[in-house]
Amino acid sequence: MSARFTQQLVGFLGAVWSARTEASAGLTAVERAAETLDAEVAAIVCGEHVVAAVGYPEGAAPAGELSLVVLDGAVHEITIPGIGARPAACVSLDYPPGATFILARSGPPGLRADEGALLRGMARVTSMAMRTQHLLDDERAAREKSDRQATENARLLTELTQRQERLTELASEQAALRRVATLVAAQAAADRIFAAVAEEAGRLLQADMGMVVKFGPEGCMTVQAIQAIWTKAEAEFPLRVGERLPVEEGSMAAQVLRSGRPSRRDTYRGVSIRLAKLRDRLGLRSTIGAPIMVGGRIWGLVSVSVLSSRPEPGPLPAGSEQRLADFTELLATAISNAQARSDLARLAEEQAALRRVATLVATGVPPAELFDAVTLEMRLLLNAGAASLMRYEADGTVTVLAASSDPGIRVPLLSHLTLEGRSVTAAVLSSGRTARTDDLEGPPGSVGGTFRDLGMRSAAGAPIVVEGGLWGVILAHWRDAQAVPPGTEDRIAQFTQLVATAISNAASQAQLAASRARIVATADETRRRIERDLHDGIQQRLVTLALELRTVQGAVPPGQADLLATMSHAGDQLISILDELREISHGVHPAILSQSGLGPALRSLARRTSVPTVLDIGAIGRLPQPVEAAAYYIVSEALTNAAKHANATVVHVDLDIKDTTLRLSINDDGDGGADPARGSGIIGLIDRVDALGGKLMLHSPPGEGTSLVIELPLEPG
Amino acid sequence: MPPNRWFAVGTADTSAGDAGGHAADAALIHDDAKLLIVFCSPAENLPDLIGQIRSRSGGVPLIGCTTAGEITAKGPRDSSLVVTALGGDGFAIGTAAVAGASEDLRGAGARAARCLPSPPDHPHRVLLLFTDGLTTDQDEIVRGAYSVLGASVPMVGGCAGDGLKMTRTLQFHGDDILADSVVAAGIASTGPLGIGVRHGWRAVGEPMLVTGSGPARVESLDDRPALDVYLEHLGVEPGRADPDVLTGLALTNPIGLSRHSGEEQVRFITSADFERRSLTCNAQVPEGSLVWLMEGDAGAVLEATDAACSSSLAPLEGRPPLGMLAFDCVARRGVLGDQGIVKEVSRVTDVTGDMPLAGFYSYGEIARTHGMRGHHNYTLVVLSVA
16 A cells, blocks of 8 residues: 555645644644544654644643653553543654654554554654754744845935935035024124025025015015025016015915914915916925014014926925924024114114104204204114105195105105195095005195105105194105005104104293293383373373472562572472483383384483493394383393492493394493392393293303393294 | 523524514523524525524524525425524533634634633533535634644534525624634533434445545546546546536545544535546545545435434433434435435434434534544534433
């Protein structure tokens, strides 16, 4: 039956060799041996280690019992589960070393000779198969290890390459940062720093264009810098630094502003018409933007773009957002410093300008002078083409009271400008609030038209509100459209408040002067009435009485010498009273002043004063009554002071008229040291001068005489 | 008080209203059922039938399969539903279902076998298996189960049928109706269990050596094309045979593998590859095996029935069985004819008296009592439960 034996062995070999591992070869061997020889139990045992076993419940092969089966020629029995002890057939295996193939079955005991031979053959096959599988397992393990190593090497290589790339990236980032930081450290102007940031960001991400924009109020952003990277095409960009753009809904900028995170736009298909216009304008293909956070708020953004003009333009590579964000974050401090410095400088300039204007307001300069100063300061501060101050008139027109402009143009100080067309002046009037426009227009003779003709396109302004009422407007104009920087209106408004205060002060002063003038005039009028009453009443009656006394005296019989002497004395007394009364009346208001004017009145006064007085009076003619009265009383008071207090020996009085001003100069050689605070005389003089809007200058150093110079306007101011 | 162990069978025509309910009601004679075993002809309303049974039995574990005919004490039937109930505290049951079994038949057998409970006071155990009868390598399922159970636990069961349509068989587990699966019930009992395995076929003529074989295929016998050798042994000129002729011959002329002890293991030839001149079997025929042409007649087959029944009763040590499960090869039905199978079942009931009987005609039988092999053809397998 050798053919059968061979076939069974071939079948066994086929099954065992088809096993994939040493362990499964062992298991297949015991199973197929058990099946072939109709056995319940088969096992390969190596010492106390059961290599493979079948016929026992899962995981319960009795290693102890099986290990006792030794190849000493004795018949061993092992227990077949559920059946009992049966003789075990045992064959030693070449492999695993020291292993034994054990087999036991129920039914007739023992193996036939051919079955024994088959079992030995199977044991040989099993050894070979397991040894081969062992080698294959080792080989497989080695190959797997080698594969793992190769995979690991490839991974390491990739990682290394990536790290090198990242290092290169970092190095370029560092270099870029250093260049920007150098600018920051050198306190370069903000616009230079922004330009550097835009360029470095674009260069870093190998984009075609870099841009820095600042978010402003009212959904706008302002271009701070725009840089072409690989070409010198900045000039070709139809977008300029300082230009304001709307933050379009759905745009990359809107996304950055809303999320505070980097964002990208790789396709511009299906975007809004306005966004598509911007795309066409700049030739955008792919754009990435990252927020610039300053002081915890989104200050603006840095964006880099691939332009469609590039050969084969594609989107910026994945991960660019984070690189840009990292770069921007590192730059935020620099930007923030630069911005802070720029803000600080601007603030300082603004404060200085405000202080200068405030000083002018405090010293009470005439409004016209103040207005000139304000418009000049504002034009310089806002870097505007022109700044002007206008007053709203009752007839619905405006008057340009002051203006300052670039050397190239001159804003005429016009009145009756209309508010037709589009202008900030009209907008402020209708709203009572600050306003701006980017597109001035209007017919000739209108504010809009006038400034448009001067080459201005955009403007901003703030109302001047004086004591609750809209008085006027302060405006700044620029030549370019959309050139009004954000926050301009508020900056203008700071000046309008000062101007309003000044206007309010000036009005109050005018009212005060008028009030004083009215008081002085009333006093003078009273004096004149008293003088007239004295002259026409008491004086006339005393004269009549004196004449009657002369008549009575003439009628006294001779021999009445005593009576005559008494009457003569009474007559003298009467004349004396008359003189005294005339003198008093003159003091109250010299009639000669009313009748003959200032020159004769002063000459009369000089004659009557106790201090020698030298008069030098030009051809002055008759002057307004308040001016004559003021000049007269000023000289009178000065002469009295010189005589009574200064111990002067001579007084020089010079009087002249220049243009519309009366100039009066009084100098004595007395003790000096006159102080307005110490006597009411000089205060009275100051009041009179102030009431007429004149000026009084007192120079009275002790021991050097007193010099008094007065200027009185001949026309009401 | 219900008995410690009980066994009952209910049956109904699958087309009858609430067939599942009626069959279950008949089987559930006490309210402590532990396992329901369901055999059913392939029917359109299978889900309804299972649902009806489950509506009566609740969560009692259930396994079963479709058949090529059902067996009860009343005789063989088609288009019927047979429900067997095992109940009482004398039984401890575990069940399992492994779907997608064909991907790993050995693993499926192993996983199914792990359901067997092992309470110490229930010493008698058996693994009841139902597999997809159209699966080619049933031996792998048995190997997997054996690797878990070892030699001490026998296996018994059948391969599901589909009324000879040979397209799709189904297995039942709980509420699930599965295909390509292995379902199992591990039965542990306080009472003994007996298994009888007989086919009654005889080896005739000279043995043939399997010199070339593959999975479910015999390439050569005695180094010649297997189909030609097979036909020559039957006295048929190879050139005259066609597939139809072969099918007719094969049904009554299986081949048998010699075994160390007991009957030859019979292998059913399902078809032949006339190009390659090879035979197709429904199970493995290992290279190096000696095979014989088998022949049988109604008398021998019926004698085998008697022998299977009586050998299943032997381990019961004289105790009367509570009931019997029978897994009868559908090919035996072909040999016996419709009258023959009626006679066969009456021969069984002659042995068992009026005890309950349930079984089905299968596409292969499972019975492992000794050795490792457990898959059979042309065989009657009987499980007697005491």
